[in-house]
Amino acid sequence: EAGVVQSPRYKIIEKKQPVAFWCNPISGHNTLYWYRQNLGQGPELLIRYENEEAVDDSQLPKDRFSAERLKGVDSTLKIQPAELGDSAVYLCASRVGTGNSGANVLTFGAGSRLTVL
């Protein structure tokens, strides 16, 4: 079974530029998560999708971040414009089930490392 696929793996941009990250979850995984991991810290949730619906985006900085999950499969996370503090690893994860049902374990992708200069 293919895992969670993310691209690009690395991205270096100058501040104020836009950037987008793409995630392909495991087939059949209804719930998709975007996490951000700052250096020396654990991942923190940005947004959670159940199928194509964003059901928890309370931690997403909506002034510059946006996300979508068209057709309930692939997802993109966009930052526009990027700031120096956005440098981090952006992790996508997925699991079977939605809400409080289904698997407890999330499967993570390898992440997209963003460096903003």
Add this chain to the structure above:
Amino acid sequence: DQQVKQNSPSLSVQEGRISILNCDYTNSMFDYFLWYKKYPAEGPTFLISISSIKDKNEDGRFTVFLNKSAKHLSLHIVPSQPGDSAVYFCAAISSGSARQLTFGSGTQLTVLP
């Protein structure tokens, strides 16, 4: 306010000995706990978990212990191997949170040959 805390940023252990990684939490609503392992340039991978109705779960060389009264859990690796060198994250799920993981800051384990 960190709800899941891993107070040891790093730990070094000799190959063949026991590694003990610790994790404390503050949220009484947490009812499921997981350990993830992360190698450089890779995403976190699931290692072992435990429900709050248990106090121990074992999987091969890995055992997780949960002390609910102390709000403390630990991961024991016996015997430790050089391939276990990685960052270990403790994570917790609270009931009704739709499996939202709250992570600790991680502990870098180095197993010396």
